[in-house]
Amino acid sequence: xxxxxxxxxxxxxSSLNLVTGHLKAVGTGVKYFVKxxxxxxxxxxxxxxxxxxxxxxxxLYKDVCIGCTLCAMVCPADAMKMATDQGKKFPTINYxxxxxxxxxxxxxxxxxLKETGVHDAAFSSRRELFFSPxxxxxxxxxxxxxxxxxxxxxxxxxxxxxxxxxxxx
Amino acid sequence: xxxxxxxxxxxxxxxxxxxxVIYPGLIFTAILLLTTIWxxxxxxxxxxxxxxPYYASKRLGGFMQLIADAVKFVFSEVIIxxxxxxxxxALAPVLAVAMSFIxxxxxxxxVIPPSGSVFSIYFRDFYDPNIGMGVLTGLFVQYNMLLIxxxxxxxxxxxxxxxxxxxxxxxxxxxxxESYLSVSYDVLLIMATLSMSLEYHxxxxxKIAQSGIPGILANPVAAIVFFIAMLMGSARxxxxxxxxxxxxxxxAYTEYSGFLFVLTxxxxxxxxxxxxxxxxxxxxxxxxxxSGFPGALLTGLKASIVVFFSVFLxxxxxxxxxxxxLRGGWKYLLPLTFVxxxxxxxxxxxxxx
Numbered sequence: 001x002x003x004x005x006x007x008x009x010x011x012x013x014s015s016l017n018l019v020t021g022h023l024k025a026v027g028t029g030v031k032y033f034v035k036x037x038x039x040x041x042x043x044x045x046x047x048x049x050x051x052x053x054x055x056x057x058x059x060l061y062k063d064v065c066i067g068c069t070l071c072a073m074v075c076p077a078d079a080m081k082m083a084t085d086q087g088k089k090f091p092t093i094n095y096x097x098x099x100x101x102x103x104x105x106x107x108x109x110x111x112x113l114k115e116t117g118v119h120d121a122a123f124s125s126r127r128e129l130f131f132s133p134x135x136x137x138x139x140x141x142x143x144x145x146x147x148x149x150x151x152x153x154x155x156x157x158x159x160x161x162x163x164x165x166x167x168x169x
Numbered sequence: 170x171x172x173x174x175x176x177x178x179x180x181x182x183x184x185x186x187x188x189x190v191i192y193p194g195l196i197f198t199a200i201l202l203l204t205t206i207w208x209x210x211x212x213x214x215x216x217x218x219x220x221x222p223y224y225a226s227k228r229l230g231g232f233m234q235l236i237a238d239a240v241k242f243v244f245s246e247v248i249i250x251x252x253x254x255x256x257x258x259a260l261a262p263v264l265a266v267a268m269s270f271i272x273x274x275x276x277x278x279x280v281i282p283p284s285g286s287v288f289s290i291y292f293r294d295f296y297d298p299n300i301g302m303g304v305l306t307g308l309f310v311q312y313n314m315l316l317i318x319x320x321x322x323x324x325x326x327x328x329x330x331x332x333x334x335x336x337x338x339x340x341x342x343x344x345x346x347e348s349y350l351s352v353s354y355d356v357l358l359i360m361a362t363l364s365m366s367l368e369y370h371x372x373x374x375x376k377i378a379q380s381g382i383p384g385i386l387a388n389p390v391a392a393i394v395f396f397i398a399m400l401m402g403s404a405r406x407x408x409x410x411x412x413x414x415x416x417x418x419x420x421a422y423t424e425y426s427g428f429l430f431v432l433t434x435x436x437x438x439x440x441x442x443x444x445x446x447x448x449x450x451x452x453x454x455x456x457x458x459x460s461g462f463p464g465a466l467l468t469g470l471k472a473s474i475v476v477f478f479s480v481f482l483x484x485x486x487x488x489x490x491x492x493x494x495l496r497g498g499w500k501y502l503l504p505l506t507f508v509x510x511x512x513x514x515x516x517x518x519x520x521x522x
Contacts, residue, residue, distance in 0.1 A: 018501070029216050029485035036215040042223075 039162045046150045047120075049167040055102045056119045058093060060136040065090055065112035071104035080104055083133060090133035096126055116140050184281075184291055188307035189274035192465060193446060193472075198273065201473060202438050203235045209480040216484035239431060247427035253336050261334045262425060262432040265327035269439040272317045274307030276446045277375040279456040279464035281305055286461030299376040305465055312372040314362055314447075321402070321443055322358075324436065325351035328411070331433065332421035343420025346491050347411035350401055353498035357398035358444075360506035361391040364513035365451050369521055374447065378455030380521065385452040387516055391509035392452040394502050396479075399448060401494065403441035405479045407486035408494050412437075415488075438476075445475035 041048060050056070067089035072080045079097035082089045091104070091113070105113045118140040123129050150166060157163035180186060188194055207222065211230065214221030222231030249255050281288045281295060281303030292303040299311065310316050325347050332344030368388055369377045377384060385392045401408040412420030419425075422433035449455055449471040456464030489497070 025485050026482070029481065032216040032218075033212055033481065033484070037218055038215070038220055039218045040220045042220070 037160050039160070041152070041164060044149075046152050046164065048164075049151045049153050050117050050119070054115070054117050054119070055100050056116050057095070057121055057140050058098070058100075058102075058105060059114055059116055059139060060091060060133065061112045061114065062090060062133060062137040064110050066110055068109060070107045070109065071113060074103045074107045076101060076103065085133050091136070092133060093131045093136055094129055095123070095131070096129040179290070182287060182291075184288065184295055184305055185274070185307050188278065188305065193273045193276060193278050193442075193469060194307070195270070197469065198270070198439060198442060201442060201476070202435060203239070204232075204473075205438055205441075205476055205480055207232050207235045208477050209483055212477075212481045213484040242431045243428050245427045247429055248424075250335065250337070250424050253334060253424075257334045258424075259429065261327065261331040262422070262429045262436070265324065265331055265436045266432045266439065268327050269321065269324050269436050269443065272320045272443045273439075273446070275310060275313050275317050275320070276443065277304045277306040277309075277313065277378070277450065277455075278446070278468045279305040279462070280375060280379060280460045282460045288461055297373065297375050299371060299373045300379045302375075302379070302460070304375045305461075306375075313374050314366060314372045314451075317374075317443065317447055318355075318358055318362060321440060322351070322355050324402075324440055328421050328436075331425075335421075335424040337424050339417045339419075339423045340421045343411050343413075343417045343423070346413075346417075347421060349491060349495060350408065350411060350498075353495055354398040354401035357394050357498060357502050357506060358402065360503070361395040361398065361509060362451070364388060364391045364506065364509040367510065368513035368517035370517060374450040374455075378450045378457055381454075381457055382521060383452065383454045387521065388452075388509055388512050390505055390512055392448075394505050394509060395444075395448060395452065396475075397497075397502060399441065399444040400479055400482065401498070402444060403479070404437045405441065406483040407489050409483075409488055410491050410494055413488055441476055441479060442472065445472040445479070448472070448475055 067082070069082050069089060069091075071091050072082045077097045077099045079094045079099070080091050081094070083092045084090075102115060105115055116139065121140060152164040153167045155163050155165055181191075190196065207230075211221040213219075222234035224234075225231050225237050226233035247259075249258055279288075280297075280300065281292050283289060283292050283302070288303070288305055295303040295306065295309045297304045297309060297311075306313070328347045329344040332340035332347075365377065365384055365388060366372050368384075368391075369380060371377065400406075404411055411417075412422065417423070422430065425433050446468065449468055453471050453475075455471075456468045459467050
């Protein structure tokens with residue numbers, strides 16, 4: 001263990017420190033200015049591929065649902081409520097309330113609810129945030145495919161910190 | 170027709186017009202201002218691992234973002250708060266900017282040779298007996314070093330005026346800080362300038378630049394002090410104390426919106442350019458060894474680099490507290506100016522004719 005030396009930064013009160021400190025600071029700034037290490041993800045052009053099991057927007061499979069109301073009971077944010085549709089009960093969801101905890105998906109005895117990998121949906125009014133069983137039954141719009149969206153994933157790089165590499169699969 | 174064109178050229182290139190309106194004056198300064206703010210944002214973004222303005226014009230690196238911002242500000246509403254004098258409220262930032270612009274027409278940016286330059290016809294009107302050449306400046310004064318600093322030191326007075334007019338407590342605190350700072354940096358500026366004038370036996374910037382001895386070698390201490398005082402005087406980091414965003418919304422300019430806000434923002438950048446031009450002439454050789462229009466371009470280039478460096482410091486530094494800045498000014502830099510005075514006396518006696 002003797003071979004490992006820990007570099008200590010001494011903070012003295014000498015007046016020379018006053019000068020060298022400023023020089024070091026400006027030097028570090030110039031270093032990063034000349035060789036920037038950007039970690040910004042240019043979102044609309046590049047998007048991070050999400051991990052499996054990502055808790056995105058939830059969808060309903062209406063033909064599987066048995067209307068047991070467990071999802072509405074377990075919902076901690078009161079986002080999910082039951083509605084009667086042609087004599088049968090189906091869950092509705094209000095995304096203005098949903099906290100994406102996934103309890104409803106977990107508790108469903110017949111797997112009628114599923115978490116999709118979509119997280120970047122946009123709504124233009126609060127009324128649109130409410131999903132009736134019929135609307136809830138559909139898959140979400142995927143990000144536009146006609147525009148070139150590069151799927152990338154983040155990897156830890158020793159020099160840069162975070163690096164984005166194209167996601168092949 | 171040819172006569173008319175010649176007349177037009179004569180009047181456009183007449184240094185009093187050319188210098189105060191076109192070249193280091195209004196037009197050049199406006200363009201440089203936008204470029205400086207763009208550079209400031211891009212440089213800070215690079216250092217802080219971001220990208221900065223980008224989507225407004227991808228090919229120009231987001232330069233158009235500044236123009237878009239300017240257009241947005243110009244067309245947004247000017248809100249005049251209750252209980253202020255509307256005339257003075259609108260007038261105050263205009264006066265402040267005008268005050269910071271005036272020195273640009275006095276700073277010499279180049280010399281005029283007796284022949285061979287587009288400015289040579291004005292040789293006689295702008296003749297400088299100290300160097301035996303004409304000086305490319307809006308108004309030639311033999312004591313221009315003092316006059317520039319005297320006019321530019323009026324700027325904080327207008328900042329205080331702005332704050333007083335807006336009747337806002339953040340503005341008042343900002344103005345108090347500005348007044349504290351201005352006392353401290355003005356002393357440093359004057360002392361650094363004085364040591365240079367003792368060293369070169371003149372109060373004429375043109376003579377210092379034309380002497381061919383760069384001031385930064387002849388008196389590096391004065392250069393450092395002048396540069397730091399310049400940062401203080403134009404509210405650059407780490408001395409952005411009077412308009413500290415996190416503490417005092419925007420200091421003296423808190424109440425301003427729309428076009429008046431653009432003006433208040435322009436003031437400190439123009440001040441920075443003025444000091445940078447003086448710094449270039451005094452310490453960085455100015456236009457030497459060129460003359461005429463190329464010389465003026467060289468001066469402008471050097472001054473732009475100085476301005477860019479001083480805005481780059483935003484990415485490096487945090488903000489000093491007011492007491493730290495004042496302690497730095499009075500405890501460390503003021504003694505340094507005495508050293509620079511001494512260096513000026515000795516080196517000026519030995520080296521500089």
